[in-house]
Amino acid sequence: MKALFIGGIKSGKSKNAEEFTLMHAKTKPYYLATTEFIDAEIAQRIELHKKQREDRFITVEESLELSKTVSKCDDIVVIECISMWINNMLFHNKPHKEIYAEIETLLELENSIVFVLNDVGGGIIPDNKLAREFIDLSGIISQKIAAKCDKVFHTVAGISTKIK
Amino acid sequence: MKALFIGGIKSGKSKNAEEFTLMHAKTKPYYLATTEFIDAEIAQRIELHKKQREDRFITVEESLELSKTVSKCDDIVVIECISMWINNMLFHNKPHKEIYAEIETLLELENSIVFVLNDVGGGIIPDNKLAREFIDLSGIISQKIAAKCDKVFHTVAGISTKIK
């Protein structure tokens, strides 16, 4: 079973994705943290997230090799988040082709996966070329994931509406 | 009864929130205008909004103390808008704790309230720290309000879809 939770910044998608993951776990679910770059602000967010997770998840940290990491998990995995992972891949100069290939591999795994993704395409097209590249990649990847997911939820104001 | 109308800029959420408020009024509903900072552009928008409201609402103006103002109203109140109010509170250096407390107080009132809020988290994470702070606050507040509302509507292209 695969599911996608997509929504804007602070829409509540992560909290709902985590609850969904807990509900679908056989014993104890995995939390795959993709964050690689840590400054004071991000460290604060991570600490807050960790508190919210408590001991309900087995946390694994991996910023690049998602499919390899997920394939080792023996229960459902929530990936927090695909947007951060795209960012990491771009930072490490991975070509788009490789980014798409990794997503395809991930989607072909038998594992139950809950994807969390920022919906970043809702504003005006930015002047910044890198920002446009990120929005395009993120949009194409969200389409690829949604197409293969059994369930897709769009989150607004903490409310996740099933759109697939 | 409490309801939230959330949507992007010029999505039509205000118009629909006003119609919803009129439909649920016992006699004459209240329009709580939260705008504090007025330049030529905003003055023009206010004038346009006033014309649209005509004499269907009792207008009250309050940029900070929402719960105190709402508690004095003897019919349903539409608050236009919570986003502007967050902006005012930040400008007056109110700590986040106080902003959240005021929202909690508002949500505990017996009054019927229709909240209007800009959905601002749909783009890429901005470079600007203040913009990020505003988006985070706005997102958390939208979740708090939605959780306590009987009805939540997401507006796109003038169409308000009930998501709760």
Add this chain to the structure above:
Amino acid sequence: MKALFIGGIKSGKSKNAEEFTLMHAKTKPYYLATTEFIDAEIAQRIELHKKQREDRFITVEESLELSKTVSKCDDIVVIECISMWINNMLFHNKPHKEIYAEIETLLELENSIVFVLNDVGGGIIPDNKLAREFIDLSGIISQKIAAKCDKVFHTVAGISTKIK
């Protein structure tokens, strides 16, 4: 029959609008390309779009006079996209009144039309005055179009949800 496909950048709205248009064509549908300004990046996008369309559509190119062009079509027309057209009209210093009038004329035609529009109001209000003008125009036009359409679809992650 008139329909609107609205969604963020790379949400998949164009692909879904094209499939919808093909499904509703009597013989061969029209593809009205509104792009006027072509740099290397846009040229690349156009080439990609053309390949995706193959020979399933009759392509017509018109960057300003939409109603005149559509009225000559003898089958359903998908307009790609209204956002680019608004951009063109602003670049040619057309007053808002004229932009709205052209949309009204278009909506009164008997032709079957599928409108594609970027939802650009989902971020924070930009500092840039021109950007705000574009967002406002785009929002008002999306409301005008949606009000007259038989069907409206909101697209997220490639999934178009019928909201009207």
